[in-house]
Amino acid sequence: MEGQATELQLAVEKYLNFLTIERGLSRNTVDSYARDLGKYCTYLQEVGVIAPAVITKKQVRDFATHLAEVPGKGGKPLSARSVARIVVAVRGFHKFLLLEKITETDPAAAVNPPTIGTRLPKAVPVxxxxxxxxxxxxxxxxxxxxxxxxxxxxxxxxxxxxxxxxxxxxxxxxxxxxxxxxxxxxxxxxxxxxxxxxxxxxxxxxxxxxxxxxxxxxxxxxxxxxxxxxxxxxxxxxxxxxxxxxxxxxxxxxxxxxxxxxxxHTLRHSYATHLLAGGADIRVVQELLGHSSVTTTQIYTKVTAETLREVFASSHPRAR
Missing domain, CATH: 1.10.443.10 (Intergrase catalytic core)
Known part of the structure; x- marks a missing residue:
């Protein structure tokens, strides 16, 4: 925006610097946070809020509702997955403000992102x-x-x-x-x-x-x-x-x-799925993919199990 940066915008910049320097996140990830928090700042400024300390839980909830209901650039509201991503960014921002003692409360702590269905990775055949x-x-x-x-x-x-x-x-x-x-x-x-x-x-x-x-x-x-x-x-x-x-x-x-x-990512998904289907240990696949937790890798076991069910359903004479 034109003119001098607001207190809210300066707080966002401080958070983005924290993500870059302290957390070591990639430029692309930090840019994604910047876009999401930019939407948040724009919304708050439209309702007259320019300082982090006066943001209320209702305003955070109203922002989440706004994201889910107001049409975006394509004429359609954001998907539940996109809304969830932005809400997570907002929650992280407010948690940072509280830890840094920029604010005395965390109005986003009780605002949960919308529930979304598990989207299984799409692997392609060898x-x-x-x-x-x-x-x-x-x-x-x-x-x-x-x-x-x-x-x-x-x-x-x-x-x-x-x-x-x-x-x-x-x-x-x-x-x-x-x-x-x-x-x-x-x-x-x-x-x-x-x-x-x-x-x-x-x-x-x-x-x-x-x-x-x-x-x-x-x-x-x-x-x-x-x-x-x-x-x-x-x-x-x-x-x-x-x-x-x-x-x-x-x-x-x-x-x-x-x-x-x-x-x-299709090739990355296929790599993991084909390894597991070939008998690779899930913790080995976790290391190969660079996942910090095996929980992230476990989604590929669901893909393999689903493939087995499909083969069974199409091949076994008593499957259906």
Whole structure:
């Protein structure tokens, strides 16, 4: 807003700095908090509130109701999931204000986000993943890069933000082990939420695709830039952006003519689901995904159980 910042806006800025510096949240996550709390500030200013200390529980409840009932940019009210996310951001903000003694009470403590149904991750069949990763034209430098990115996403279960931030030095590409029958194993260092580091194995298909890209394509792309340490480069020789990676995935799905909805998280979901279906221990999958709690990973066990029920229902003569 124009003019001098209000006391409320200054408090929000202080909270966002706390999330960035003290909590170590990523830029994208902090930006999401900023957007959600921006909606909150706008609403409060419209009802005449510009200082945190005078906010009441009723005003917080009215804001939650406002989010659920007032049409947004698309002409429809926000989904329960979006409302819940914003309410959680507001609750975190007020908890921070109380802990920092900026306010004496927490008006949001008793305001709960709306109940939402559990949305199970959507995994795609292995056959569809194969079509997806094999769709780029590897006779071109960008095709080699795109193939390497897709193989890397599915081989590691990495978040898209983790993939674009991988540097060449984060990769470990060992020699073929003697007596291993030609099997190769590698690893990559990933930095997840809160800049938490983990080491994740990289499979042989991804290793081969990455090696082809590094030798045959990356030098040409790098020549257009100023010497980036990033593994995956754009056409200008700089680090590939999140939007660029999304576009690569979208085009690959179109070329593969997949009917499933494909996103970077689709491959992450598929990675976890296929591991569990293959007998992997849930705590191992937890470590591979970088989840701080096994509870977060357990949602994938529901996906596997649902798949088993579907197979049973369609295959057993007495299932129906």
């Amino acid at each position: 056959e569809s993943v194969t079509k997806l990763v094999e769709s780029p034209d590897i006779s071109t430098p960008t095709g080699l890069r795109d193939r390497a990115i897709l193989e890397f996403l599915y081989s590691t279960g990495a978040r898209i933000s983790e993939v674009i931030n991988v540097d060449l030095d984060d990769l470990s590409l060992p020699e073929t082990a003697a007596g291993s029958g030609g099997n190769r194993s590698g690893a990559v260092r990933l930095f997840g939420k809160g800049n938490k580091e983990r080491i994740v194995p990289v499979g042989s298909f991804a290793l081969e695709a990455i090696e082809n890209y590094r030798v045959r394509a990356r030098p040409g792309l790098a020549a257009h830039g100023k010497g980036s340490a990033a593994l995956f480069l754009n056409a200008r020789g700089g680090r590939l952006t999140r939007q660029g990676a999304w576009l690569i995935l979208k085009k690959a799905a179109e070329r593969a003519q997949l009917t499933e909805e494909i996103s970077p």
